[in-house]
Amino acid sequence: MSETALPLLPQRRPFVFFHQRLFREKPLGAIGGVVFVVFLFCGIFADVLAPFGMNETDMLRRLQSPSWAHWFGTDHIGRDVLSRILYGAQLSVIVGFMAAGLATVISIVLGVVCGYFGGAIDMAIQRFVDAWMTFPDLVLLIVVISIVGPGVPQIVIILGCLYGIAGSRIIRGSVIGIRENMYTHAAQSIGASTPHILTFHILPNVMPVVIVLFTTRVGAVILAEAGLSFLGLGIPPPSPTWGSMLSGTGRTYMYLGPWLALAPGLCLTVVVYAINIYGDALRDLLDPRMRGR
């Protein structure tokens, strides 16, 4: 018997394939993704990209309008606004990713436990989630920050908990659906352990939802942090958060230096919008129920 060579199928590269689809089917989402990547790049390499130090003052060049030397102008104590925007992006990346990461982990743990086990555990946790969600986000944030004080770790933990608990609902919904699938029942029938089922059958199947949840949470967290900083409850000065740049010098010098408000305001708007449309596009592509819509 001679061996017959089977024709080679073209090698599938899921990442490239997925992004080809993204650009082809969701061009707006793809642009959002590009902005998201640029934002990440700026945040990670702010130290290299920023032409000046974030707190490098020079009173002789205070309140200069945008120019070649200072693309986004300078603030009231002569700091380069572009550099502060870049360092602000770094802070937003840190806060956004850490808090969104924490939120996602909390959502997964609560959602999977509730969705898979159901019963009394589900009832107890979900009533707590119900109670939690009745508090307005901003009020809750202000109260907690007033008690524990402002700072990056505090904000990450609080925002992580805030969005994580609320987000568990979404994961729970997905898990309930997956739990009833044949392959889950099959795994249970052959005696697979619960941790095995959760890790190898449930979790991989909720990952599309998790990815979408994570991206939308990044935008929400950045916006929430900016809101807190705007109210003076965010990361303390002189850290250049976009929210504090808006509320501090941005408002005070709005007539003498309108660029001080425009620069962080535009960055915030563009980044959050981009992350949201990117998240929407991911949802459309990854969620089987959305296909064809």
Place this chain on the structure above:
Amino acid sequence: MRLFCLVFVVVGTVVGLSANNVSAETPEYGGDLNIGTVNVTLSPLSWDPADWTWKSNHDAGGQREQLFAGDLDKSVRKGGIYPFISDAYLPTESIRGELAESWVWEGDLTLVISLRRNAMFTDRPGVMKARLLEAQDVVFSYDLVDQSPKRIPTYFDHIKKVYARDKHTVVFEFSEFNAEWMYRFGYGYYSSISPRELGNVDRKDWRNTSGTGPFILEKYVQANAHIYRRNDNYWDKETIDGQQYPIPFVNKVIYRIIKDEATYLTALRTGQLDILEAMRWIAVDHLKETTPELKWNRWLATQGTFMALRVDQKPFDDIRVRRALNLAINQKEIAELFYGGYAELMAYPQHPGFGEYFEPLEEMPQEVQELFTYNPEKARALLKDAGVPEGFTFDVQVCSCSPSNMDMIPLLESYLQKVGISIKIKPMEYASFLSAMTTKTHGPGYLLNSGHVNPITTLRKSFVTGQTWNPSQYSSEHYDEQIRLVHLERDEKKRIVMLRELTRLILAEAPYIWLPTAYNHTAWWPWVKNYGGELRVGAVRPGPIYGRIWIDEKLKAELGFD
């Protein structure tokens, strides 16, 4: 020198007045007066006089009167020489009796005050019926603050006894002379006169406040507004062009509480505020351009700005470190660029408006002048001598209620970094910020605006051992003793010499990072009449000024503000 300082005060004020508001018009009654006061961002701290809160006269001073007050007939606006800007300093010649109709010394240590017989407490349901002021009310008001556990140490130590000789005469027996006697329980922060009935009710409730003043507190909305209505039975009158008019003229005075700077500036521009008493220079040019009708007055702040360094903690117990920090800060640059030139390099702890008590920087000794020069090299050398050549890190607390300080602190951080010192900035809201200091739990660095008050108090409150408003916790037996002797000195010329020496001494000791004192601006609409930008006629007490303002409703309508 006296002439120089007098000229400084008068010219400073007159130059700032874009229109001197000497009225030749017949005043009108009615209308509401909306004000963003000097403390527009702050809510009342307490309505209870026994709480010893510095803002009490601001919040209740239109209602509660005092024994003495500034005589507005001697104001610059009326052809006099007094601008009535100082937070708590009334030169003796500018004082008039308010509830004190007359006063006389019987011997060296007995002061006898005859009270006005027509001053009447207003009716307060649940508290009291309207009735005339009596000497027992003054005794009650004194005892209320004197016996409070929150009393500032030594404040009333000079008073042995206060009693009513008859219904309209009150006697103060002193144990020793005190040069500040008129301030301490006359026109000071803690001298308001309340009715005896206040002892039977909850003093912290604004509904229970009563007084003999031109206004009655009608409503207080937390963090929003104090609303006062006119007291129809008010005893005082205003003389305009030789004719006397009962006051107050306006139906209501409303203090707006607005925490956001952009919002209160907008409120002025849109006529929601008739007067905005204090704004920073950065807003002025734009406002003058967009709202040319506004009238203006410029005044040197009556609060010094500084970063207090806790001298009871390392490394600030070492004078070399404290002086190094002063040398590391470029105060001249702050005055010229951060404040746009609207600042004096050195105007604290004495204020140029204090006349001969104030000594200009150029007349100070070299060791003081040096602290106002920028010399980072010498700062580093001093830090090295002090054993901290690599620098150090310390916490600095700052009140988020002060937009100017919040703007300035990153600049201070930047200067200090250049000599290897890092600061951790801790913004705090006002109540916590103040409470940290009064309970002495504040941080090693404390960026504060503190009132000049008057030539003696500015030194006593800030640098005498154990005083409530001593944020650096400075303590020196020699200094305490010298301040005590100043209080005992009856001759003002001698007091001036002593206080100048003590001012030099404390400046050189550098318990603070000394910072420039900024100019502020007051703006008001032209329909606000009989007003020239005066701010206080007592310790942070504007009530009598508002009682004399009237609103030209016709002009207001003509300008499009019905």
